Amino acid sequence: MATNLRLSDDQTEALKQRAEQEGTSMHAILLRAVDDYLARTAHQAMVKKTAMEQAAKWSELMERLK
Numbered sequence: 017m018a019t020n021l022r023l024s025d026d027q028t029e030a031l032k033q034r035a036e037q038e039g040t041s042m043h044a045i046l047l048r049a050v051d052d053y054l055a056r057t058a059h060q061a062m063v064k065k066t067a068m069e070q071a072a073k074w075s076e077l078m079e080r081l082k
Contacts (some may be wrong), residue, residue, distance in 0.1 A: 021046070 023031065035042045
């Protein structure tokens with residue numbers, strides 16, 4: 017799938033410099049950034065879901081311990 021990404025001039029220049037420093041392409045850096053974001057937010061969603069399930073499971077006991 018193709019998509020357009022509009023970066024500011026400063027972002028483009030910083031990305032270009034980083035790609036040169038790493039000996040890779042700007043495209044590869046952007047793909048890695050997307051992968052990192054997706055992994056991080058998937059983990060956060062899993063933690064939140066588990067916390068909500070456990071809070072519901074133990075809510076009666078927690079109320080009695082107050």
